[in-house]
Amino acid sequence: MAREHVLDVRGEDCPGPLVKVVRKIARMPVGDRLRVLTDVEECVRLIRETVEAIDLRIDVNDTGEGYWVMVIEKNLAKPRLPPRRKS
Amino acid sequence: MLTPEAIERFSRQLIVREIGVRGLVKLRNSRVAIIGCGATGSAEAELLARMGVGFIRVIDKDFVDLSNLPRVHLMYTEDAEKALPKAVACAERIKAIDPDIEVDPVVARVGPHNILDLVGDVDLIMDGTDNMDVRYLINDAAVKLGKPWIFVGAETWYGNVLLVEPGKGPCLRCFMPRPAVERRDVCDILGVVNTAVTMTASVAVTLALHRLLGMEADHDHLYVVDALRLELDKVRIKRNEGCPACSLHRYEFLERRVEARSARICGTNAVEITPPQPMRLDLPALAKRLDSARLVSVTEHTLKIAISDTASLVLFRDGRAIVDGITDEDEAWRIYEDIILSRIRGEV
Numbered sequence: 001m002a003r004e005h006v007l008d009v010r011g012e013d014c015p016g017p018l019v020k021v022v023r024k025i026a027r028m029p030v031g032d033r034l035r036v037l038t039d040v041e042e043c044v045r046l047i048r049e050t051v052e053a054i055d056l057r058i059d060v061n062d063t064g065e066g067y068w069v070m071v072i073e074k075n076l077a078k079p080r081l082p083p084r085r086k087s
Numbered sequence: 088m089l090t091p092e093a094i095e096r097f098s099r100q101l102i103v104r105e106i107g108v109r110g111l112v113k114l115r116n117s118r119v120a121i122i123g124c125g126a127t128g129s130a131e132a133e134l135l136a137r138m139g140v141g142f143i144r145v146i147d148k149d150f151v152d153l154s155n156l157p158r159v160h161l162m163y164t165e166d167a168e169k170a171l172p173k174a175v176a177c178a179e180r181i182k183a184i185d186p187d188i189e190v191d192p193v194v195a196r197v198g199p200h201n202i203l204d205l206v207g208d209v210d211l212i213m214d215g216t217d218n219m220d221v222r223y224l225i226n227d228a229a230v231k232l233g234k235p236w237i238f239v240g241a242e243t244w245y246g247n248v249l250l251v252e253p254g255k256g257p258c259l260r261c262f263m264p265r266p267a268v269e270r271r272d273v274c275d276i277l278g279v280v281n282t283a284v285t286m287t288a289s290v291a292v293t294l295a296l297h298r299l300l301g302m303e304a305d306h307d308h309l310y311v312v313d314a315l316r317l318e319l320d321k322v323r324i325k326r327n328e329g330c331p332a333c334s335l336h337r338y339e340f341l342e343r344r345v346e347a348r349s350a351r352i353c354g355t356n357a358v359e360i361t362p363p364q365p366m367r368l369d370l371p372a373l374a375k376r377l378d379s380a381r382l383v384s385v386t387e388h389t390l391k392i393a394i395s396d397t398a399s400l401v402l403f404r405d406g407r408a409i410v411d412g413i414t415d416e417d418e419a420w421r422i423y424e425d426i427i428l429s430r431i432r433g434e435v
Contacts, residue, residue, distance in 0.1 A: 015098035026091035053108040
């Protein structure tokens with residue numbers, strides 16, 4: 001049964017929250033979701049760019065209350081980027 | 088593959104807007120060859136490795152000597168004691184910094200016979216040599232292949248850096264059409280300050296970073312590092328319509344023949360011996376047939392023999408040798424013939 005995990009990193013500046021998000025995603029079973037709360041806009045950009053680059057789905061919602069909620073769905077066994085180009 | 092561990096490792100550069108995770112992917116997919124892994128090349132290698140470049144080929148013909156240690160990066164006293172090839176020492180340390188980097192150490196003299204193979208599969212060539220002839224050879228190869236390369240030179244308190252983008256900007260021969268004889272062996276005459284080398288290498292690797300990230304990389308200016316006054320300046324260089332390499336496509340350094348020879352090495356009291364043909368020697372086996380009293384050390388990469396109290400010979404697997412403590416090229420060749428060639432003749 002898929003679970004939803006919550007990571008509240010409000011009050012923290014990146015890259016700390018980015019590292020926490022990536023570690024959490026790596027340990028989560030496939031199918032689970034991660035809800036991330038941050039109040040730093042730069043963290044939203046960085047986490048979204050990173051999560052998209054490892055081919056996972058992310059939805060970002062501005063609550064209008066000074067923080068954002070991001071929901072990341074782990075739909076791959078291993079978050080990964082495209083394989084290295086061969087010469 | 089970019090792992091969560093890689094994202095954590097590079098988290099401090101991921102937050103730089105111009106790099107980000109997309110930049111890290113570009114760096115991980117980048118292939119760089121560094122020609123020469125002494126003071127300049129080892130500084131470049133360490134910076135490129137730590138910033139996450141995915142493939143690094145380090146090419147050097149020499150072994151680590153105690154007198155290198157004040158200037159080089161990635162090399163230690165134990166490497167000098169074992170006469171470890173610089174390329175092997177650099178490769179081992181790069182892997183220790185980041186095991187995910189693919190490193191290709193090449194212990195060889197770079198010449199017209201091998202340079203196209205050594206740089207044909209990389210995105211960028213970095214100059215780590217102290218030899219103008221090799222720089223002209225790199226320039227010929229890079230222009231012929233249409234590959235970018237970064238000219239890097241440092242002596243005393245000063246350094247020069249130029250990103251050469253064949254077809255877009257000037258090449259080395261646009262502003263230095265041919266080697267000036269009196270500029271050879273400058274390291275022997277002038278020496279070099281390690282901070283000037285590292286500053287110059289940092290400028291070069293910054294240009295490499297711009298290029299590999301796909302940012303606008305300046306290929307129109309020669310950067311001039313002045314470590315004495317602590318200044319960085321740049322001089323506009325224009326393409327030369329009569330340039331033998333990038334305008335006329337005459338690659339005379341690529342067309343030179345490699346011959347067996349002995350040659351004094353810049354900045355040392357040593358002579359390098361190039362054998363009549365490339366060899367593939369089993370050095371531990373050869374060591375057993377030599378006078379054991381003379382044997383100083385042997386590894387799979389090098390064999391070191393004492394010639395006298397003040398002179399020694401280091402032999403590489405490809406048959407090259409460096410005779411240290413002797414400056415006469417003919418005498419060095421005779422020693423090589425007597426000790427090495429006479430024992431391996433007919434076996435290689």
